[in-house]
Amino acid sequence: MNTSPETTRAPVPDASLHNGRSQGSRFGSWQEHHGWSAASSLRRLASRPLGTLLTIAVMGLALALPLAFYLLLGNVQKLGDALGQSQSISVFLQPGQSAQQAQLLARQLGDRAEVATVTVKTPQQGMDELAKMQGFSGALHTLDDNPLPYVLxxxxxxxxxxxxxxxxxADARELRGVDLVQDSGSWRQRLDALLGVGNRVVLILALMLALAALLVVGNTVRVDIASRSEEIGVLLLVGASSAFVRRPYLYAGIWYGLFSGILAALLAVVIEFALAAPVAQLSRAYDGQLQVGGLPLWLLLAVPLAAAALGWLGARLVSAWQLRKAV
Incomplete structure (x- = not known):
């Protein structure tokens, strides 16, 4: 039988071989075996660096993809805010309407429960705005009178x-004296709907890739257990419990998940830095109104912990199944 040094130095199984120990001694033995299992599994991963690095790289890339999409969606949301979060509605009156008629319609629309404020823009204000636009100032001087209407x-x-x-x-379009109603918030509603679909896609993608990472850990632990089946059989024969035998493999799953989660968080940070220059240029194009942010710190810290729990779960499921076959 090919027994590894880690197995021979393992603490003796606790409760099954030492029934006379006190409760405190049993807890000390249990705690000692946890420490040994964590260190032993880490040494075992380090003994095969290429396979370990490949497994961590595959899991890290799988976990980084949802983070990248989450970052993209968050910044698309901020882009929509920069382009105009307000869902203002512009009501263009028919040419020739007087200021008194514009004020009357403004009061009528302002009394509605869904309207917060109504601003009346005079034809002269509209002309002044056009004059500030490049290419319009010369053409405006050729006009005999102001053709622009009042706008609410x-x-x-x-x-x-x-x-x-x-x-x-719909009601504003039916009012007397109204020529055109422009709803500038409709595009925002479409964008919000698309972002809702995108968030759902990211959630589904995250679940699928988390399942893929769980399967990668499970398969790696399964191969490890199969390669040490004779050692495990001996431990079970001398009275070791299933929890005692599978503990090192559970820690191996935790290490795989923890390191892959750290890699995924680092990749997300790298993506943020890679996008920093073009995003800064885009922000300057919008006069600094586009405030693009990165992933929150709590999420970057939570990813390794969640990945470690995922690795533990994959190792737990596979090791329990493999040990039932060995019994």
């Missing part, structure tokens, strides 16, 4: 439902 800008109340805003737009 409606700001919806926070928390107003989408159905209420749709009804508001």
């Amino acid at each position: 800008q409606l700001m919806p109340r926070a928390g107003a439902s989408a159905d209420a805003l749709v009804q508001l737009v």
Whole structure:
């Protein structure tokens, strides 16, 4: 039989071979075996560096993909905020409407529950805005009079439902003296819907890749247990419990998950740095209004812990199945 040094130096199984020990002594033996199992499994991973690094790399890449997509979706959300979070509604009156008629319509629309504020933009204000735009100032001097109409800008109340805003737009179009109603928030609603789909896709992708990482750990532990089946058989014959035998493999799963989670977090940080320069250029194009952020620190710290728990689960399921076959 090919017995490894780690197995021969393992502490003797606790409860099954030492029934006369006190409760404190049993706890000390249990604690000692946990420490030995953690160190032994780490040494065993270090003894085969290539296989260990490949396993950690595969798991790290699988866990980094959901982080990358989460980062992308978060920044698309911020881009939408920079382009205009406000779902304002512009009501263009028919040419020739007077200031009194514009104020009357503004009061009428402002009395609605779903409207927070109404701003009246005069034709002269619209002309001044056009004059500031490049290429328009020369053309405006050729006009004999101002052709622009009064414009009412409606700001919806926070928390107003989408159905209420749709009804508001429909009612505004039916008002006398209204020529055109432009809902600038409709694109935002479409973007929010697309982001909702994207968030669901990221969740499904994260679950699938987490399952893939669990299977990678499980298969690695299965191969390790199969290669040491004779040693495990001897331990079981001398009275070792299943928990005693599988403990080193559980720690191996924890190490795999922990290191792969650290790698995934590092890859996510690398992606953030790689995108820093083009994102800064994009932000300058929007006069600094685009505030792009990275992944939160709590998420980067939680990934290795969650990956370690995932590795433990994969090792636990496979080792329990393998040991039932060995009994």
